[in-house]
Amino acid sequence: MAVRAYILLTVKSGTERRVCDKLREHNEVLEANELYGEYDIIVKVQAEDLSQLDDLLTRKIRSNPSILLTYTMIIARSRKS
Numbered sequence: 001m002a003v004r005a006y007i008l009l010t011v012k013s014g015t016e017r018r019v020c021d022k023l024r025e026h027n028e029v030l031e032a033n034e035l036y037g038e039y040d041i042i043v044k045v046q047a048e049d050l051s052q053l054d055d056l057l058t059r060k061i062r063s064n065p066s067i068l069l070t071y072t073m074i075i076a077r078s079r080k081s
Helices: 016-023 050-061
Strands: 003-011 029-034 041-047 067-074
Touching: 003 016, 003 050, 016 029, 016 041, 041 050, 050 067
Parallel strands: none
Antiparallel strands: 003 041, 003 067, 029 041
């Protein structure tokens, strides 16, 4: 079963747009949006399993030097309106 999650990011000032564009290049990324507030970017992702999610976080996202902090929330249950 697929694993979906939201990832909140804090990035270096002025890199928000560039980081969003880079994140959208990954197949697991469904959405990447810039925010106003405590976090700079929110990313909605879908991975085949927790191992793929871990790989996305460690090798593809956290390796970006412009990303200072990640906060991941795995979706437990999804409901449509």
